[in-house]
Amino acid sequence: MPSRFTIAVPSDYLLRRDYCSYGYFLLAPNHWEPETLALTRVLGLEGGAVTVRVTQPGDKAGSPLRVEGDRQLSAGERGQASAHLGRMLRLDEGYEQIRAFHAVDPRWRRGRGRGGGGATSGRGRMMRSPTLFEDVIKTVTSCNVTWPSTVTMNRRLCEVFGARSASGGWAFPTAQRLSRARPQTLRSQCSVGYRDGRIVELARLFTLAPARGGIDEAWLADPVTPDEAVRESLLELPGIGPYAAANIMQLLGRYSRLPLDSESLRHGRTVLGYTGNERQVMKRLHEHYAPFGAHAFRSYWLELWAHYERKNGPAWTWRQEKTAKAFVAALMKEKAPGKRAEKTAERTVERTAEKRAEKA
DNA sequence: GGTAGACCTGGACGC
């Protein structure tokens, strides 16, 4: 028997805008339906996998979220599901925290949520995963690779190693499951390439107690822990370099560091008009966002995201199956690609999908 | 401390 419950949200929280605010909303097992403004994904709970469908009735900021599961959930499981969704949607970041961000970067204050005195738009909450483990693996699968490959890796990880829900969806694999996986299987069935051993080792570190050398999630998430200590600790993990460490920090709610990559360079050159070599542009990017201090990443990301939305329409209208195409590097270039390049990209994406279907 | 090259996959493009 299906279950249904609600989750309260901050008064300025708007599901379609705040959920569709970071690229991971396009990665399995997450699924967004633009027609119904519904988020669907499988969550791994103590009683097994469950597919949940999350909507915000009336599409009104501050309205409680309606959650429907594809099976009966115990009270404990409902609590677990609420905690997973709360982390994912950053519901822990209240109105005051967003107002503090807008105080240093007023560009995102426009628009009206239903917040109390001096209402703000509520912009500034970027979605993430229900668990830190999923965030770390998603970050590793996004390094040194183009977006369509990241999409493939995440989908295959779920299909090969994820638990299945009653309605047939796949959960993101647990650390326990991936820690037992053979690197060769990861490579051949999930196309993760040289990341195979690193993913297994990361999974193993998530299963170990901190006292035995495992990852101390509570310490990483504790606001008392200094940013620099967190960064150094992340850099010691396999497959985590400066970019990945900064990205995981923002996923932990630490926004002072910038995960600058090739996309940032493009943003610096084409949107901000910076010239010079890579090092010079990176330096100017750091200078540009330095005034936003503890909120630097939010300013950086909202700028970047606004650029994507100018080109492709609001993120909540994006179709998951088409984004692999939309984010093919050539199609994101400022100069429109030629007809041939566009056709080739489409053909390649289609061929890849067919090959994957055959394999499956 | 800085730099070069390997790692792997799939998109881009020429033939």
Add this chain to the structure above:
DNA sequence: GCGTCCAGGTCTACC
């Protein structure tokens, strides 16, 4: 349809 080149961040060896 095939072959070649290239993008992408991390890691290691070397200077």
